[in-house]
Amino acid sequence: GAVVSQHPSWVICKSGTSVKIECRSLDFQATTMFWYRQFPKQSLMLMATSNEGSKATYEQGVEKDKFLINHASLTLSTLTVTSAHPEDSSFYICSAQEVWSNGNTIYFGEGSWLTVV
Amino acid sequence: RKEVEQDPGPFNVPEGATVAFNCTYSNSASQSFFWYRQDCRKEPKLLMSVYSSGNEDGRFTAQLNRASQYISLLIRDSKLSDSATYLCVVGHGGQNFVFGPGTRLSVLP
Numbered sequence A: 001g002a003v004v005s006q007h008p009s010w011v012i013c014k015s016g017t018s019v020k021i022e023c024r025s026l027d028f029q030a031t032t033m034f035w036y037r038q039f040p041k042q043s044l045m046l047m048a049t050s051n052e053g054s055k056a057t058y059e060q061g062v063e064k065d066k067f068l069i070n071h072a073s074l075t076l077s078t079l080t081v082t083s084a085h086p087e088d089s090s091f092y093i094c095s096a097q098e099v100w101s102n103g104n105t106i107y108f109g110e111g112s113w114l115t116v117v
Numbered sequence B: 001r002k003e004v005e006q007d008p009g010p011f012n013v014p015e016g017a018t019v020a021f022n023c024t025y026s027n028s029a030s031q032s033f034f035w036y037r038q039d040c041r042k043e044p045k046l047l048m049s050v051y052s053s054g055n056e057d058g059r060f061t062a063q064l065n066r067a068s069q070y071i072s073l074l075i076r077d078s079k080l081s082d083s084a085t086y087l088c089v090v091g092h093g094g095q096n097f098v099f100g101p102g103t104r105l106s107v108l109p
Helices: none
Strands: A004-007 A010-013 A019-025 A032-038 A045-051 A067-073 A076-081 A090-100 A103-108 A112-116 B004-006 B011-014 B019-025 B032-038 B044-050 B055-057 B060-065 B070-075 B084-091 B097-099 B103-108
Touching (some): A004 A090, A019 A112, A032 A067, A032 A076, A045 A067, A076 A090, A103 B032, A103 B084, B004 B084, B011 B019, B019 B084, B019 B103, B032 B060, B044 B055, B044 B060, B070 B084
Antiparallel strands (some): A019 A076, A090 A112, B004 B019, B019 B070, B055 B060, B084 B097, B084 B103
């Protein structure tokens, strides 16, 4: 299947700093990527839909000024957690949509563990 | 009511057992259906797409019932390595994919 790479896998940052997470589709072009957050033993929560060349669409309750998303190319989307706080510590996962003539499939990055201390 | 619901689980089954998961969806306009598998502390991975005619991949069989708006996943001869959380995913076409909460499976020796 298609490959989506996410970086970094693990990051620890100090409270108040910003952290950038990258999501790359390695062998296909993705006009649409998705960003999720998952807390321990909970299901995936969609944060936002990232569209190449346009603004991201945020889910209700997700602060767009805190979670900055940039999708500047067909293979790269970035999520920046600004002014991070300990409650932002979570598993962040991206996915990219591969478009086929008979439908779409989404593939996930490996995820990024963020710990804010 | 959630848009995609799954058996709450967890399912604890012995090796070799057959286990079935169900998933229901509320949006009748849904067009694409998938089962993903998520291991603990890892990203979800596509297990199989679900087609209207039903499809099988080795020990895994997926079925779709559009009239009743449910999807099922059957695992035969379960292995220890099948232990994971199984996520039902429903697509509305375009960009809109909705994940179910997942059903956790533990296969016991």
